[in-house]
Amino acid sequence: MLKLILADMDVEAKVGEVLADIGKAKNNNMLADEFAGTGVGHRHELHAEIYANYQAALQRGNGVDFDDLLLKPYRVLMSDPDIRNQMQDRYQHIMVDEFQDTNALQFELVRVLGDVHRNICVVGDPDQSIYSWRNARPENMERLAEVLDGCKVFELSESYRSTKTIIAAASGLIAHNKRAIERVLFTNNEEGEPVEIGVTEHPEHEASVILDVVERRVRPKTGGDGPGDAQLRGDLDRFAVLYRTNAQSRAIETECSRRGVQYRLIGGVRFYERREIKDALALLRIVVNPSDETSLRRIINVPPRGIGPATLRKLEEYSVFNNVSLLDTMLLASDPSASHQLGLGRAALGKVRSFADFVTMLISNSEKHYPSDLLDYALKGSGYRDWVNKDEETRLERNENLKELESLAENYSSSDDGIEPRQALSDLLEHTSLFANVDSMDEGVGADETNVAVPSETTGAITLITLHQAKGLEFDTVFIAGANEGVLPHAMALNVQSQDDYEAACGEERRLMYVGMTRAKRNLHVTWSLFTSSSLYRRQNVPSQFLKEIPEENVKEVEYARVPGRSAPPPIAFSSSSGIAVDRPRFSSVRRREQREKFTEQGIDDLPVEMQLKAGQRVKHSQFGTGVVVNSRPVNGDLRVTVAFSEEGVKMLMASMAGLEKV
Numbered sequence: 001m002l003k004l005i006l007a008d009m010d011v012e013a014k015v016g017e018v019l020a021d022i023g024k025a026k027n028n029n030m031l032a033d034e035f036a037g038t039g040v041g042h043r044h045e046l047h048a049e050i051y052a053n054y055q056a057a058l059q060r061g062n063g064v065d066f067d068d069l070l071l072k073p074y075r076v077l078m079s080d081p082d083i084r085n086q087m088q089d090r091y092q093h094i095m096v097d098e099f100q101d102t103n104a105l106q107f108e109l110v111r112v113l114g115d116v117h118r119n120i121c122v123v124g125d126p127d128q129s130i131y132s133w134r135n136a137r138p139e140n141m142e143r144l145a146e147v148l149d150g151c152k153v154f155e156l157s158e159s160y161r162s163t164k165t166i167i168a169a170a171s172g173l174i175a176h177n178k179r180a181i182e183r184v185l186f187t188n189n190e191e192g193e194p195v196e197i198g199v200t201e202h203p204e205h206e207a208s209v210i211l212d213v214v215e216r217r218v219r220p221k222t223g224g225d226g227p228g229d230a231q232l233r234g235d236l237d238r239f240a241v242l243y244r245t246n247a248q249s250r251a252i253e254t255e256c257s258r259r260g261v262q263y264r265l266i267g268g269v270r271f272y273e274r275r276e277i278k279d280a281l282a283l284l285r286i287v288v289n290p291s292d293e294t295s296l297r298r299i300i301n302v303p304p305r306g307i308g309p310a311t312l313r314k315l316e317e318y319s320v321f322n323n324v325s326l327l328d329t330m331l332l333a334s335d336p337s338a339s340h341q342l343g344l345g346r347a348a349l350g351k352v353r354s355f356a357d358f359v360t361m362l363i364s365n366s367e368k369h370y371p372s373d374l375l376d377y378a379l380k381g382s383g384y385r386d387w388v389n390k391d392e393e394t395r396l397e398r399n400e401n402l403k404e405l406e407s408l409a410e411n412y413s414s415s416d417d418g419i420e421p422r423q424a425l426s427d428l429l430e431h432t433s434l435f436a437n438v439d440s441m442d443e444g445v446g447a448d449e450t451n452v453a454v455p456s457e458t459t460g461a462i463t464l465i466t467l468h469q470a471k472g473l474e475f476d477t478v479f480i481a482g483a484n485e486g487v488l489p490h491a492m493a494l495n496v497q498s499q500d501d502y503e504a505a506c507g508e509e510r511r512l513m514y515v516g517m518t519r520a521k522r523n524l525h526v527t528w529s530l531f532t533s534s535s536l537y538r539r540q541n542v543p544s545q546f547l548k549e550i551p552e553e554n555v556k557e558v559e560y561a562r563v564p565g566r567s568a569p570p571p572i573a574f575s576s577s578s579g580i581a582v583d584r585p586r587f588s589s590v591r592r593r594e595q596r597e598k599f600t601e602q603g604i605d606d607l608p609v610e611m612q613l614k615a616g617q618r619v620k621h622s623q624f625g626t627g628v629v630v631n632s633r634p635v636n637g638d639l640r641v642t643v644a645f646s647e648e649g650v651k652m653l654m655a656s657m658a659g660l661e662k663v
């Protein structure tokens with residue numbers, strides 16, 4: 001929808017940036033005109049204008065976005081005392097978990113709803129705040145204590161989950177963040193094993209190392225035939241592999257498949273994000289809300305029915321110019337003067353009319369037919385079912401998914417409880433909307449056109465999950481994979497404008513690592529890889545800066561691959577299939593300290609020639625253009641460079657990833 005608005009306005013703006021600004025404004029309780037007044041400059045004015053047009057388009061389509069689901073009720077509560085009283089009376093006790101991840105508007109909603117009875121109980125941990133990019137405000141915890149008179153604060157400092165060593169390791173890491181409250185966790189659990197930090201060759205090798213550890217742990221003392229053994233499969237539930245980005249699951253998935261180890265991929269393509277489910281629900285949504293243009297656009301030419309982009313464009317132009325809905329515009333196709341008005345030829349008009357007639361027929365039938373019959377008819381009548389069946393490769397999976405949706409629709413298809421068919425359809429769609437967006441926050445989630453098989457939610461499988469999604473969960477053994485600089489912390493946190501931005505962004509990445517580490521009950525393994533791949537053209541990685549922040553007395557280092565420049569020979573006995581490590585005795589503390597000091601004290605002259613960028617050096621960047629190095633500092637074998645670009649201003653970059661050319 002936003003792309004269309006930008007095209008109509010004939011302006012160039014980045015969709016992601018505009019949506020982020022609109023979301024931020026809404027989460028901070030600002031309508032478009034209020035947002036306009038909060039800043040200056042061309043970009044701000046443009047985004048404010050786009051926000052206003054976006055809101056008008058939502059209203060035309062009788063729709064709201066997710067942020068409106070907070071903003072609109074809040075505005076109603078604040079402007080209508082009757083509704084406010086009613087709601088305050090209905091919710092006499094309010095409990096909120098993960099309060100550190102609430103935004104400004106959620107805070108206000110809780111405060112207003114609980115203002116009469118004042119029975120508010122919230123739980124949260126500012127050290128686990130990982131959603132600032134969704135406008136979360138960890139300081140809401142302290143603010144609530146300030147605004148609620150007589151509020152009692154209970155410190156929950158005892159961990160019942162993890163071993164002493166894991167708690168100490170995670171606490172040592174998070175102590176590197178600037179924190180408003182320095183919470184000290186303790187546990188009465190056992191001391192436990194040291195946290196294992198393993199260096200591997202490349203992601204495939206890393207996956208292999210992880211699976212080796214799993215296999216060793218689940219292998220029975222006597223009998224059995226490896227993890228394929230039924231008795232052992234239950235064991236696999238105790239393991240989880242955590243990673244920063246969805247894309248990282250590839251290597252681990254492949255290795256699991258290769259070894260026949262069951263895995264459960266969390267955050268892959270979920271049921272409601274699968275293409276056929278979205279298409280089927282779009283058909284039903286138009287029936288309930290004929291002005292829902294997003295849904296109409298989704299299936300107007302799915303399956304292909306000859307209403308191509310050029311025809312759609314003309315329909316949309318007419319719709320926007322005359323301020324009528326897209327479906328109403330399509331219905332004009334029956335009018336004798338339509339060809340002239342819409343600027344469409346006879347063939348195109350016929351196709352538009354035919355589909356518009358089909359949709360109106362569905363709408364009228366929704367008065368008398370319950371959702372399961374209606375869905376069946378919609379899929380057949382629209383040609384969708386035949387279209388799905390044409391694709392040999394995917395038809396089984398897609399039909400199974402549609403069948404599952406029909407089973408759900410059946411739950412809403414009985415006249416026994418006196419609910420009318422149209423109301424039943426609304427109820428069904430409301431149910432699906434709630435589940436369709438639960439926590440689908442992470443990058444990479446929601447692939448649309450190609451469904452990836454998601455292993456069933458059975459027991460007996462390793463969990464593969466992003467760090468963000470692992471929040472709140474716990475496992476006996478946790479692997480944090482890909483602990484490389486640029487991955488964790490993510491490159492986005494490294495390539496920022498200023499030291500303050502860097503500290504804020506890296507602080508959040510550190511909290512993410514902290515969340516990951518505290519998911520482990522007994523064993524924690526953190527791995528990183530020396531190279532980006534096994535190919536000849538691979539690039540060298542740098543270990544995550546977080547690794548050296550974990551107190552060394554809680555760590556055991558294992559070299560599954562030889563680290564260049566380290567004098568000690570790698571204590572590895574490679575098996576024929578993969579690198580099964582023979583544990584290396586720990587460095588003595590003195591030697592380790594010497595090594596670290598050497599590492600951090602490395603000067604610019606020790607770096608590869610192309611990375612030796614000193615103040616005053618002119619450089620060129622593919623995106624930011626030319627600039628001058630203002631400052632540079634070696635960090636962990638890499639170089640943090642501050643560059644003043646003539647067009648784009650000052651940016652802080654990591655030399656290994658920025659691709660800076662000396663000019």
Ligand SMILES: Nc1ncnc2c1ncn2[C@@H]1O[C@H](COP(=O)(O)OP(=O)(O)OP(=O)(O)O)[C@@H](O)[C@H]1O
Nearest residue numbers: 124125128156159160161162471472473474518519
């Ligand atoms: N009082 C208790 N006695 C024994 N075990 C407990 C107690 N409280 C919690 N646990 C156990 O400790 C573990 C962590 O508890 P819980 O998930 O409630 O913590 P949490 O504070 O929500 O953690 P996080 O926010 O880090 O996910 C669980 O396995 C839980 O069963």
